[in-house]
Amino acid sequence: xxxxxxxxxSPERLIFSGEVEQVVVPGSEGQFTxxxxxxxxxxMLRPGVVEVAGRDLSERLFVRGxxxxxxxxxxxxxxxxxxxxxxxxxxxxxKQIRAAEEDLEDAQTDETRQAAAMRxxxxxxxxxxxxx
Amino acid sequence: MPSLKDLRNRIASVKxxxxxxxxxxxxxxxxxxxxxxxxxxxxxxxxxxxxxxANLAGGMGPDAxxxxxxxxxxxxxxxLLVVCTAERGLCGAFNSSxxxxxxxxxxxxxxxxxxxxxxxxxxxxxxxxxxQFEKQIIELIELRSVKQMAFSDADPIGRKIIGMFEAGExxxxxxxxxxxxxVIAQIPTALQLIPAQIPTAAAATGAQASYDYxxxxxxxxxxxxxxxxxxxxxxxxxxNAASEQGARMSSMDNATRNAGDMIKxxxxxxxxxxxxxxxxxxxxxxxxxxxx
Numbered sequence: 001x002x003x004x005x006x007x008x009x010s011p012e013r014l015i016f017s018g019e020v021e022q023v024v025v026p027g028s029e030g031q032f033t034x035x036x037x038x039x040x041x042x043x044m045l046r047p048g049v050v051e052v053a054g055r056d057l058s059e060r061l062f063v064r065g066x067x068x069x070x071x072x073x074x075x076x077x078x079x080x081x082x083x084x085x086x087x088x089x090x091x092x093x094x095k096q097i098r099a100a101e102e103d104l105e106d107a108q109t110d111e112t113r114q115a116a117a118m119r120x121x122x123x124x125x126x127x128x129x130x131x132x
Numbered sequence: 133m134p135s136l137k138d139l140r141n142r143i144a145s146v147k148x149x150x151x152x153x154x155x156x157x158x159x160x161x162x163x164x165x166x167x168x169x170x171x172x173x174x175x176x177x178x179x180x181x182x183x184x185x186a187n188l189a190g191g192m193g194p195d196a197x198x199x200x201x202x203x204x205x206x207x208x209x210x211x212l213l214v215v216c217t218a219e220r221g222l223c224g225a226f227n228s229s230x231x232x233x234x235x236x237x238x239x240x241x242x243x244x245x246x247x248x249x250x251x252x253x254x255x256x257x258x259x260x261x262x263x264q265f266e267k268q269i270i271e272l273i274e275l276r277s278v279k280q281m282a283f284s285d286a287d288p289i290g291r292k293i294i295g296m297f298e299a300g301e302x303x304x305x306x307x308x309x310x311x312x313x314x315v316i317a318q319i320p321t322a323l324q325l326i327p328a329q330i331p332t333a334a335a336a337t338g339a340q341a342s343y344d345y346x347x348x349x350x351x352x353x354x355x356x357x358x359x360x361x362x363x364x365x366x367x368x369x370x371x372n373a374a375s376e377q378g379a380r381m382s383s384m385d386n387a388t389r390n391a392g393d394m395i396k397x398x399x400x401x402x403x404x405x406x407x408x409x410x411x412x413x414x415x416x417x418x419x420x421x422x423x424x
Contacts, residue, residue: 009180011283011366013173029346042184043346044355065359067352069184078180080283080359 002036005074006052008061010082016052016059023075024051025068034068034075041070047125049085050077060085062129064122083126090130097123136409139402143395150391156222157384164315164377170281171312171370178367181360185328187343188353199350201294201357204327205303210247212302213238214293214325216309216368217257218376219276224383226310226318226376227256233320234308238265249302253289253369281369283362290362297326309368310375316382318375323368325361 001021008016023034026048047064066079100120107113134142189202215234217227234257238248250269252258258272273292278285293305305326310318345352 007176007180009177011174011177011286011363012170014176027346039344041344041346042188042352044352067184067356069180076180078177078184080287 003054004034004036004038007074007076008050008052008063008082009076009078011080015061015082018054018057020052020054020057022053024049025075025077026050026063027068034070038070038075040072041068043068043070045077045079047122047129049129050082062088062126064125085130088126088130090127093123093127093130097127133405136402136406139398139405143398143402146391146394146398150388150395153384153387153391157381157388160223160377160381160384164374164381166280167370167374167377168312171367171374174367174370178363181356181363185353185356185360188349188356199354199357201297201326201361202328202353205300207303208246210249210302210304211241212249212251212293212296212305214251214253214289214305214307214365215257215261216307216372217252217254217260218372219255219274220376221256222383223376223380224386226379226383227254227260229318229320230308230310231257231260233322235261235264237306237308237322238268251293254372275369281366281373283366286366286369287362290358290365293325293365294358294361307365307368309372310379312371312374312378315378318379323364325364328357328360 003019003021006016006018006020006023007014021036025032025034025043026046028044028046031048032043044067045063045065048062050061050063052059052061062081062083062085063077063079064081066077069076069078097120100116100123103116104113104120107116213234215230217230221227234250238250241248248265248268250261250265252261252269252272253275255272255274255276258269261269273289275281275285296302297305304324307323307325309321309323311321313319
């Protein structure tokens with residue numbers, strides 16, 4: 001299969017850059033697959049898993065908040081957060097979710113409650129992404 | 133003429149100070165490397181973002197009424213100045229130069245009869261501005277507990293700015309920070325956040341590609357613009373962090389060198405007066421012996 005250039009960038013750093021053959025992107029309107037020669041397109045992302053497949057690599061990363069930009073030169077995904085699935089552990093996340101739920105109950109001020117609620121939402125997204 | 137003991141004490145105290153400044157310089161050098169790497173790593177994202185925004189804004193056409201974040205409120209009565217400074221001192225003119233730039237802007241805006249609001253990020257800027265602009269400062273955001281600047285630190289600031297904008301609390305927002313050029317040069321910079329400034333040259337070239345948009349152009353732009361604010365704040369904070377460490381490193385280097393000079397000078401004075409003392413005592417003994 002023909003290869004094309006793929007970049008995954010988060011605000012903190014460039015996470016992935018290289019030649020790949022196929023990328024599955026969780027678009028806001030539905031999941032889609034990008035192959036070489038895809039027509040130029042821009043799509044928002046929903047929290048989900050990006051699957052990257054190349055000649056001798058395959059990687060799955062969880063991304064949140066951002067968009068994908070497909071140009072004639074390649075695919076760029078800008079994500080606010082991106083974590084390789086290999087680094088995630090379902091049991092760990094369950095534990096964190098429980099901790100976050102407790103935090104939410106104990107929250108005294110509006111600010112901490114909001115922060116806890118946000119954390120909980122993010123963790124739940126993560127869990128649902130993992131179970132796919 | 134200070135006594136020998138005084139001189140000895142003075143030399144010892146300067147030596148102690150020199151050790152501290154030397155240590156601070158080395159710490160700053162290590163931190164600078166990390167901050168510089170972080171600032172560089174953040175660059176691709178911001179560049180892509182800019183390209184995409186230019187593309188989108190170019191595609192909208194000049195007459196299309198874009199979101200308020202892009203086109204502004206159509207007024208410029210109330211200005212919000214976001215002043216980013218360090219949390220700590222002892223970094224040369226770093227804080228003062230940012231504050232000076234912000235102060236000049238604030239005074240000139242007030243001179244034109246505009247309303248100024250100031251949002252301080254970093255305690256040092258707040259301390260300096262408080263004397264003059266007590267009434268204008270609306271909030272101080274401290275990042276003292278932040279060791280390594282992460283996007284999650286900048287995001288709340290960006291959200292706060294957008295929240296205020298949507299509540300109609302200001303028309304124009306400018307962020308002040310020091311751009312990192314090199315260890316000896318940090319350039320205080322004012323960057324306009326709202327209305328967003330999109331490079332027009334890039335927009336012209338980007339508009340050629342016919343893009344599919346999902347969901348649609350306006351929606352994407354509406355989501356991206358607020359995010360872009362957070363990104364810009366994040367970048368400013370990263371640049372600031374690198375600049376701060378650079379400024380601290382060079383100012384501590386100067387301080388160490390000054391301390392070295394001072395020690396040298398004091399040691400010479402000390403040796404001279406010790407010598408003079410010995411000579412005096414000898415003369416006293418000899419003339420005493422001669423008198424017998």
